[in-house]
Amino acid sequence: MAQFIPRAVFPTQLSLPRSYFLGHHASGLSKMKTMLSSIDIIIECRDYRVPLTSRNPLFEQLLSGRNRLVIYTKRDLGNQGHFSDRQREDIIRDWHAPNPTLFTDHKSKQDIKTVLNFTKNEAIHLNNLLGTRILVVGMPNVGKSSLLNALRMAGVKKAKAAFTGAQPGITRKIASSVKIVEKDEEKGIEAVYLLDTPGVFVPFVPDAEAMLKLALVGSVKDTIIAPVTLCDYLLFHINKQPGGQDLYKEYCHPTNNIIELLEGVCRKTGRLGKGGVPDTDAAALWIIQRWRQGNMGKFVLDEVEEDGLARKMNEEVAISVSQARKQKKQEQMARSKAKHAATI
Ligand SMILES: Nc1nc2c(ncn2[C@@H]2O[C@H](COP(=O)(O)OP(=O)(O)OP(=O)(O)O)[C@@H](O)[C@H]2O)c(=O)[nH]1
Numbered sequence: 001m002a003q004f005i006p007r008a009v010f011p012t013q014l015s016l017p018r019s020y021f022l023g024h025h026a027s028g029l030s031k032m033k034t035m036l037s038s039i040d041i042i043i044e045c046r047d048y049r050v051p052l053t054s055r056n057p058l059f060e061q062l063l064s065g066r067n068r069l070v071i072y073t074k075r076d077l078g079n080q081g082h083f084s085d086r087q088r089e090d091i092i093r094d095w096h097a098p099n100p101t102l103f104t105d106h107k108s109k110q111d112i113k114t115v116l117n118f119t120k121n122e123a124i125h126l127n128n129l130l131g132t133r134i135l136v137v138g139m140p141n142v143g144k145s146s147l148l149n150a151l152r153m154a155g156v157k158k159a160k161a162a163f164t165g166a167q168p169g170i171t172r173k174i175a176s177s178v179k180i181v182e183k184d185e186e187k188g189i190e191a192v193y194l195l196d197t198p199g200v201f202v203p204f205v206p207d208a209e210a211m212l213k214l215a216l217v218g219s220v221k222d223t224i225i226a227p228v229t230l231c232d233y234l235l236f237h238i239n240k241q242p243g244g245q246d247l248y249k250e251y252c253h254p255t256n257n258i259i260e261l262l263e264g265v266c267r268k269t270g271r272l273g274k275g276g277v278p279d280t281d282a283a284a285l286w287i288i289q290r291w292r293q294g295n296m297g298k299f300v301l302d303e304v305e306e307d308g309l310a311r312k313m314n315e316e317v318a319i320s321v322s323q324a325r326k327q328k329k330q331e332q333m334a335r336s337k338a339k340h341a342a343t344i
Pocket residue numbers: 073074075076077104105106107138139140141142143144145146147163164165166167168169170171172197198199200293
């Protein structure tokens with residue numbers, strides 16, 4: 001049998017939406033701006049599986065010069081405990097230095113304890129009599145509320161304070177602060193409070209592939225991109241992993257053809273519509289969910305290289321320059337239209 005060769009590149013998807021910046025993202029961001037003066041530390045959450053693509057330039061503007069901890073959430077979905085995972089984390093830490101960086105799984109007691117200890121040390125250092133106030137920010141569905149709940153449970157043994165969910169946009173408003181560390185006079189620790197915020201999406205996604213990555217990790221609603229397209233992009237990544245084809249071997253032989261895989265899934269799991277027609281959309285969503293739960297491979301979608309962050313930042317500058325030019329052109333056109341209308 002011929003050796004299976006995975007696709008080297010994913011076909012360009014010209015028709016994909018490249019924006020998902022919603023009303024509550026904009027209002028959440030402007031509310032955050034007004035609150036910053038009463039905040040001591042920012043925890044910025046990013047998704048472990050998209051360390052570059054989940055960087056939001058809006059937060060860079062908002063948080064520049066602020067005391068910031070970067071937390072890469074959902075580590076359990078992208079880390080297999082290999083040496084290469086450790087190397088990747090070292091590179092990411094270097095990107096953010098001197099800001100501290102942590103990697104978490106919200107169900108890992110050790111990971112949550114590390115975050116809690118960080119906040120306690122900051123509280124001792126700041127020694128704010130009114131307590132230390134921490135704002136948690138990040139892209140939609142990155143796991144901000146889950147982190148808050150886990151910290152609250154570990155820190156003050158209190159149950160869930162924030163709603164969480166598998167789709168983005170569960171948190172719509174900045175809620176009141178939640179205590180995660182009690183005041184401890186003996187140890188000289190003032191109380192620590194967290195404030196959860198609504199996820200804020202990037203204002204403009206640079207390319208279709210970045211949109212596919214953000215959709216795959218659940219930052220945009222599943223109704224925005226056709227499930228078969230999204231699943232095809234996942235298949236592209238699965239096939240690139242060592243032994244990736246084994247992840248779907250019960251449904252199909254090694255393939256680059258998404259329909260072939262989905263039809264195999266439909267047959268095996270009974271996802272058939274009227275007249276036995278395979279329900280490929282349902283099969284695609286099922287595979288995507290399995291990957292999001294860590295049952296279809298654990299891997300990172302972005303290439304992590306030492307100069308990766310610097311290249312991404314240059315890209316953002318280029319986009320903002322081209323957007324500024326576009327805006328200027330539109331303004332000139334509007335002015336000349338108005339002038340023309342005034343002369344007739
Ligand atoms: N596997 C895994 N899942 C996580 C982790 N953290 C959060 N999740 C899941 O990710 C989904 C989104 O979590 P939320 O805490 O609601 O995310 P959010 O950032 O508050 O979302 P928005 O309301 O859109 O701002 C939920 O299904 C969580 O169970 C993690 O560390 N590992």
